[in-house]
Amino acid sequence: MRRFTPWIYLLPALALLVVFTYVPVGSMVGYSFTDWDGLSDDPAFVGAGNYWELFTRPELFQVFFVSLYYVAASAVQIALALYFAFILSFKLRLRNLFKGIGHPVLPVPHQRRRGLVRLPVLLPPPRHPRLGAGAVRRPPGQALAR
Template sequence: MNRMSISKQRTIIIVSFTLIPLLLLLTFAYYPALQLIHLSFTNWDGMSQEKEWVGWDNYAEVFNNPDIFGVFRHNLAYFFVGIVQNLFAIYFAVILKGKLRGRNLFRLLLFLPYILNGVAVAYLFGYVFDTTNGSLNTVLGGIGLPNDTSWLGMKSLVNYTLASIGFWRFMGFNMVIYLAALQSIPEDLYEASSIDGANGWQKFRFITLPNIYKIIELNLFLTVTGALEVFDLPFVLTTGGPAGASETFVMKIISTAFQFNNYGLASAMSVVLLLAVVAVLSVQRYFLNRGND
């Protein structure tokens, strides 16, 4: 009986620890997702009881309207800068793994921007990139370079300017992840390679990179999703300007839903964004795994 009682208790505990997270997942993730897909096939203003069924019309509008689907090109700047950010993160992780005096201080300084609030960071860089009184133009003028650049007012610069803020904010976070991966590599491998006459580049190429390959894949996953879903920086600093040049796809979704009360179209745009993330990550995973093989 005691054995049966213990067995039953164990079963109850296992079932409870399984069912509760599953119920939470179904309630706050899968059910809203199914509702989102359902709304994407309707014409709903967010208030009326009736939801007119329009079929695939919302999706046709997303793909055929360049003012909607074309906004994706604004996210490319965040993707390219994110790739460069990962390269710098690996570089600093390799340097700060070594026996460098004050390395803990440098690690802290690089990681600090990540813990700052996104809105606070946006307001901070609003002063940095200000055309007339900004610190960046002041420094450029002090060294004899043009100091009247409108960093947030030029269509050709605004997205890369905003992406550079993300570079500053998230590079330290990626660096810490790479640093943790580097510290898990046995030192015996490096010592053995030194005995065999390997130089620094050969150690990095044949020992470091293969051992942090999965971490690189993880950080690229975060980079891609972050580039496609960026919202806070352009919303606070430019509100999508100038003339919509910095409007991201997420900003377009929010304005479609809450400004124009077209929740059906906004839902379809959200589904398209989800599919875009899945597609890009699938392609990324395919090429990374093929290169690893």
């Protein structure tokens, strides 16, 4: 019985994988060889005619170039993200420079005590020393609205 215990735990996940992934993909491949429009009762078998039309019409083939462009752009983005993650994870030269670029600060003239404020989009709001996180600062002498 101990040999089958892992398979018993895997059975529900494998059943869901087969039912919701492999069966629809198999149906999609089967439908690609027909001219079924999704509404009629009986699809007519056309063989590889749909694929022949896909690869011979230039307006349909243009989709592949757009997809290739997005794949290449994603590969560049992932490579840059891994590069910066590597630099920021280890004690390397220019590590603090990249941290400074990743967390820009803006000078705000009306805040005399702080001088610089971080961009709220990139970082969570700073905690107030006495009031905690999310505290709203108001000018001295202004009462709370009731």
